[in-house]
Amino acid sequence: MGKKVLVVDDDPDVRVFTVTVLEEHGYTPLEATNGEEGMNVVKQEMPDLVILDVLMPRGSGVRLYRQLKTDKALQHIPVIMQSGIAKKSFLRSQKALTEFGGKPVPEPEAYLEKPVEAEELAEMIQKVIG
Numbered sequence: 001m002g003k004k005v006l007v008v009d010d011d012p013d014v015r016v017f018t019v020t021v022l023e024e025h026g027y028t029p030l031e032a033t034n035g036e037e038g039m040n041v042v043k044q045e046m047p048d049l050v051i052l053d054v055l056m057p058r059g060s061g062v063r064l065y066r067q068l069k070t071d072k073a074l075q076h077i078p079v080i081m082q083s084g085i086a087k088k089s090f091l092r093s094q095k096a097l098t099e100f101g102g103k104p105v106p107e108p109e110a111y112l113e114k115p116v117e118a119e120e121l122a123e124m125i126q127k128v129i130g
Helices: 012-024 035-045 061-070 087-099 118-129
Strands: 004-008 028-032 049-052 079-083 110-113
Touching: 004 012, 004 035, 012 028, 012 118, 028 035, 035 049, 035 061, 049 061, 049 118, 061 079, 061 087, 079 087, 079 118, 087 110, 110 118
Parallel strands: 004 028, 004 049, 049 079, 079 110
Antiparallel strands: none
């Protein structure tokens, strides 16, 4: 059984695409449809990697990313952001949250702008967790 990778995205087509890439490359996919569900899965399963969308209902990717990177028990889990939002906009949102009294957070291990090609995603996963 391969390393566990959690896919958190509200778009079912993106989840199917990402899960297919994971399965084809020997990883064990886990799925969540929003940030709240994603955090529950992270705490239950402790995945080796999280692939995270930015804009979602019920707990955005911005919030989930911040929770992961500021929780000592979870901050070691690498994150690949996979979003239609430009990386610069995501980083600006994290900086704004820091300015409002939050802890600064590191940049994600990788940031892929949608649409993502299957090989590009597979290469990035391999680079981040082997």
